[in-house]
Amino acid sequence: MANMTATRQPVPWTAPTATDPVATTVRLPGSKSMTARALVLSAIADGPSTLRGPLRARDTELMAAGLRGMGAHVSTVDDNRWVVRPRPLRGPAHVDVGLAGTVMRFVPPVAGLASGPVTFDGDPQARLRPLGPLVRALRSIGVRIDASDAGGLPLTVHGTGEVTGGEVVIDASASSQLVSGLLLAAAAFEKGIVVRHVGPPVPSAPHLRMTTQMLRAAGGAVDDGTPDVWAVQPGRLSGREWGIEPDLSGAVPFFAAALVTGGQVTLLGWPRSSTQPVDRLRQLLHQMGGEVTLGTDGLTVRGTGSVHGLDADLSDVSELTPVIAALAALADSPSRLHGVAHIRGHETDRLSALSQELTGIGADVTESHDGLEIRPRRLRGAVFKTYDDHRLAHAAAVIGLAVPGIELNDVACTSKTMPEFPALWSAMVAGQ
Template sequence: MGNLTATRPLEPWTAPTASDPVAVTLRLPGSKSMTARALVLSALANGPSTLSGPLRARDTELMAAGLRGMGAHMSTSDDERWLVRPHRLVGPAHVDVGLAGTVMRFLPPVAGLADGRITFDGDPQARTRPLGPLIGALRSLGVRIDVAGDGSLPLAVLGAGHVAGGEVVIDASASSQLVSGLLLAAPRFDRGVVVRHVGPPVPSAPHLRMTVQMLRAAGAAVDDTVPDLWAVEPGPLSGRGWEIEPDLSGAVPFFAAALVTGGEVTLQGWPRSSAQPVDRLRELLQRMGGDVTLSTDGLTVRGTGVVHGLEADLSDVSELTPALTALAMLADSPSRFTGVAHIRGHETDRIAALAREFAALGADLTESRDGLEIRPRPLRGGVFRTYADHRMAHAAAVAGLAVPGIEVDDVACTSKTMPEFPALWSAMVTGKS
C-alpha cells in the first residue's frame, strides 16, 4: 500500500446507523469545482462578477483569500452572493493552499500575471500532491519559479506582471487540474496558450469540459476539438453573474444512502443542463440498483435496499470512488473499480487508505495499482481513519448506515468542501435536526 499519514487524535464521530429508509429533500452547498473556477475567472475579468449560491468551505475560502492577497477585491460576507471586483495583481503575497488541489494548481498561473513575488505552501500532506508538471509548463511559458524541493510545495512565483504564453507539452495524467490551471489564466497571457497532453489519459475529463465551458461563458475563445490538445486565444474575460450548481460529488454519499436503506433522496435546485457528470452518475447508481430521475423537484435517487456489485472504469469520475467503494461493501455481489491510479495523489493515497480502513472493519478487498476489488461480507464496527480526507469520511458514513459502531476519527475534515456534512447526515438518518 502507499504511504499514509494518520490524522491527529480527535474526538471520534459515530456514523449513525439507519433503522428505516431515509426520505429527505436536500439543498446542498454549491459545487466546489464551479466556485473555484468562477473565482479565478472573475478575478481575471475586465469588470465585476457575482457568484450566486457559491460553496463556502475551506477550499473555496482559501481560493478567495489567495486571490484577495494578490489584489482582487472579494466580498464574501453574504453566503448566497459573492462579489468579485478585479484589480491589478501584485505581490508580495503568500497563498495558503491548505490541502486544496484547485488552489495549488489554479493560482500559480495567476501569480505569474502578478507583479511581485507570490509564495505558496499548505498543509503537510499538500507537499506530496503532484505539482511538478505544472511548474515545468509555467517555466516553459516564461514564468520564473523558485522551488525548494523536487517539484512540489513550497514554491515562489516571481511574477513579472505578464506571461508570454505559447505552446507547452505536459503530462497531466496525475490530475486534470494541471491543464485547467493553465487554461483558466491563459486568456490573459500575451500569446494565450496551446496545451498538448502527452502521456496516459487525463483523468476526470468532465472537470476539463467544465473549465472549457466556463471559459467560453466568460468570453474566451477555446478550441478543444483535437483530443489531448487545448488552445486558448489571448483576449479579455467578461465580468458576469455565475449561477453555481449544487455539488454533485458532495451529493453522492446522500444518494448512496437511498440505495443502502431503500429510501429516497432528492437534491433540490438541480439544473436541466449541468456542467457536472450527472449522466455518468445516473448510469453508475442505476447499475448498482438505484433509480435516478430529474424533475422540477430536483434530482431524485430511489433505492430498494438491495445494492448490486459493479465493475466499472471510474477514471472520469474518480471523486466518486470512496462512496462507491462503501456501497460495494454492502452489495450482493463483488465489485471491481479501475482507472483511478491518480487518486493515490489526492488528499491522501485514497486507494491505500480505503483498502486499509475497510480491511480493519473486516472487509475482503484487494488493492491494485489503479483500483480496488471488493468481495462483500459482513463488516464490524471500529475506528475508521480519514487521513484528513473528506471523501474518506463520506465513505465511512455510507458504510455506517448498515454497520453499527463505525467511528470516524476526524469528521471535521469534511469542512474542506461541506462544513454542514455531519449535521445534514445525522438529520437525514435519524430524522432529527
C-alpha cells in the same frame, strides 16, 4: 517561506445507523469545482462578477483569500452572493493552499500575472500532491518559479505583471487540474496558450469540459476539438454573474444512503442541464440498484432494497471512488473498481486508505495499481481513519448506515468542502 498551516485538531464522530429507510430532501451548497473556476475567471476579468450560491468551505475560502492577497477585491460577506472586482495583481503575497488541489494548481498561473513575488505552501500532505508538471509548464512559457527539490510546494512565483504564453507540452495524467490551471489564466497571457498532453489519459474529463465551458461563458476563445490539445486565444474576459450548481460530488453520499436503506433522497435545485457528470453518476447508481429521476423538484435517487456490485472504470469520476467503494462493501456481489491510479495523489493515497480501512471492518479487498477489488463480507464496527480526507469520511458515514459502531477518528475534515455534513447527515438519518 511562511510556515505551513497549523495542525487542526481531529473531531471523533460515531456514524449514525439507520433503522428505517431514509426519506428526505437536501439542499446542498454550491459546486466546489464551479466556485473555484468562477473565482479565478472573475479575478482576471475586465469588470465585476457575482457568484450566486457559491460553496463556502475551506477550499473555496482559501481560493478567495489567495486572490484577495494578490490584490483582487473578493467579498464573501453574503453567503449566497460573492462579489469579485478585479484589481491589478501584485506581490509580495502569500497563498495558503491548505490541502486544495484547485488552489495549488489554479492560482500559480494567475500569480505569474502579478507584479512581485507570490509564495505558496499548505498542509503537510499538500507537499506530496503532484505539482511538478505545472511548474515545468509555467517555466516553459516564461514564468520564473522557485520550487522544492521535488518540484512542488513550497514554491515562489516571481511575477512580472505579464506572462508570455505559447505552446506547452505536459503530462497531466496525475490530475486534470494541471491543464485547467493553465487554461483558466491563459486569456491574459500575451500569446494565450496551447496545451498538449502527452502521456497516459487525463483523468476526470468532465472537469476539463467544465473549464472550457466556463471559459467560453466568460468570453474566452477556446479550441478543444483535437484530442489532448487545448488552445486559448489571448483576449479579455468579461465580468458576469455565475450561477453555481449544487455540488454533485457532495450529494453522492446522500444518494448512496437511499441505496443502502432502500429509501429516497432528492437533491433540490438541480438544473436541467449541467456541467457536472450527472449522466455518469446516474449510470453507476442504476447499476448498483438505484433508480434516478430528474423532476421539477430536483434530482431523486430511490433505493430498491438491494445494493449490487459492479465492474466500473471510474477514471472520469474518480472523486466518487470512496463512496462507490463503500457501497461495494455493502453489496450483494463482488465489485471491481479501476482506472483511478491517480487518486493515490489526492488528499491521501485513497486506494491504499480505502483498502486498509475496509479490510479493518471485515471486507475482503485486493488493491491493484489502479483500483480495488471488493468482495463483501459481514462487516463489523471499528474505528475508521479518515486521513484528513473528506471523501474517506463520506465513505465511512455510508457504511455506518448499515453497520453499527463505525467510529470516524475525525469528521472535521469534511469542512474542506461541506462544513454542514455531520449535521445534515445526522438529521437525514433521524428523519428530520
